[in-house]
Amino acid sequence: MALKVITAWGLVVFVGLLVGIILWKILTGKIDLTKLVSETNGDASMSRFQFLVFTFVIVLMWVYLFFYNGDGKFPDIPPGVLGLMGISGGSYVVSKGIQKSFESEQATADTRRSNVTAGGAVNAPPPPPAPPQID
Numbered sequence: 001m002a003l004k005v006i007t008a009w010g011l012v013v014f015v016g017l018l019v020g021i022i023l024w025k026i027l028t029g030k031i032d033l034t035k036l037v038s039e040t041n042g043d044a045s046m047s048r049f050q051f052l053v054f055t056f057v058i059v060l061m062w063v064y065l066f067f068y069n070g071d072g073k074f075p076d077i078p079p080g081v082l083g084l085m086g087i088s089g090g091s092y093v094v095s096k097g098i099q100k101s102f103e104s105e106q107a108t109a110d111t112r113r114s115n116v117t118a119g120g121a122v123n124a125p126p127p128p129p130a131p132p133q134i135d
Contacts, residue, residue: 005072012066039099047095054088 025031037049058081065075 008072008074045092045095047092051088051092054085058085 022031026033037045037052039045058077062075062077069075
């Protein structure tokens with residue numbers, strides 16, 4: 001029993017040190033958070049923001065319950081909470097799929113537009129060379 005408590009506290013201290021190092025690097029500017037919840041074009045991503053906030057809420061509640069119980073045991077995470085985290089992560093994945101599909105359609109439309117000249121004629125590729133004549 002004592003070994004479990006020591007191991008649990010060792011893990012909590014280790015994770016706490018990692019969090020402290022990460023926070024220090026964020027405060028000193030070595031980790032840039034300006035693009036944390038934005039897409040590559042700079043627009044805000046609601047699905048990323050939702051996933052980030054939901055994850056922080058769950059982790060903070062889990063840490064609170066760990067210290068509130070005071071028995072040195074890690075609290076159980078209910079399956080419903082894990083399911084909600086999966087749904088939150090899934091919404092991010094679906095939004096990325098929709099975004100990539102839209103970008104692909106835009107690229108195809110741009111290619112089609114670039115093949116049409118100002119007069120409306122289609123710029124077709126040159127015809128293949130004529131086959132050699134056999135005498």
